[in-house]
Amino acid sequence: MDFFIDRKETEDLFQEIFKKIQILRNGETHHEMKKFGLNYSKSLGATIVNLREIGKAYQQDHLLAHKLWTKGFRESKIVATLLEEPAKVNKEQLERWFTEMDSNELLEQASMNLFQYLPNINELALNWMKSDVATKQVCAVMVVGRLAMDQKQGNDDLFLNFIELLPAKFTDAYFLNQVKRALGKMVRRGDVVGDKVIAVVSEFKLEDADWRDIWDDLQYELKL
Numbered sequence: 222m223d224f225f226i227d228r229k230e231t232e233d234l235f236q237e238i239f240k241k242i243q244i245l246r247n248g249e250t251h252h253e254m255k256k257f258g259l260n261y262s263k264s265l266g267a268t269i270v271n272l273r274e275i276g277k278a279y280q281q282d283h284l285l286a287h288k289l290w291t292k293g294f295r296e297s298k299i300v301a302t303l304l305e306e307p308a309k310v311n312k313e314q315l316e317r318w319f320t321e322m323d324s325n326e327l328l329e330q331a332s333m334n335l336f337q338y339l340p341n342i343n344e345l346a347l348n349w350m351k352s353d354v355a356t357k358q359v360c361a362v363m364v365v366g367r368l369a370m371d372q373k374q375g376n377d378d379l380f381l382n383f384i385e386l387l388p389a390k391f392t393d394a395y396f397l398n399q400v401k402r403a404l405g406k407m408v409r410r411g412d413v414v415g416d417k418v419i420a421v422v423s424e425f426k427l428e429d430a431d432w433r434d435i436w437d438d439l440q441y442e443l444k445l
């Protein structure tokens with residue numbers, strides 16, 4: 222269990238940020254979110270753009286991120302992913318956050334804003350992919366896709382090992398779509414990773430319609 226020594230200045234910042242979040246309350250957006258299956262138990266309907274603006278105004282702070290996450294609102298959790306210090310995230314915290322991320326939106330925000338910057342993300346991403354926890358697998362795919370796009374050189378071992386862990390069959394449409402996106406980024410990295418992607422997809426598509434769809438998408442990517 223993590224232990225935190227509270228600081229008045231951090232508590233003041235937390236109160237300041239949460240007041241800004243509350244001002245962003247948007248009933249119409251909240252209603253629209255429900256139509257798309259984002260049924261948070263605590264949500265104010267603030268837009269991601271506005272939450273990112275809040276995050277840009279403050280320095281990363283481990284205690285502050287903890288306070289925001291613990292508040293339990295969709296919006297405070299998203300800002301927490303923006304303000305967490307990657308080097309201070311530990312295994313226990315990750316396990317807790319995984320159990321408390323109750324939407325694909327939060328998984329995406331955590332992966333994009335925080336997880337891809339963790340010091341040991343290569344090892345973590347492969348371990349998440351090997352796990353039987355769906356949320357971890359989704360984050361693994363999202364993170365690897367981001368790294369394939371942002372890291373133009375190197376890291377080939379991560380991508381090659383990741384490709385070996387891909388399932389021959391899919392049972393979840395959202396996960397399938399994330400795999401499509403990640404492979405689309407990887408296939409354009411160059412000969413080593415790109416050739417591996419093509420080889421694996423070529424094999425899987427012979428037995429599965431979802432992989433044939435992935436193959437079709439990759440042909441488009443290769444023509445860009």
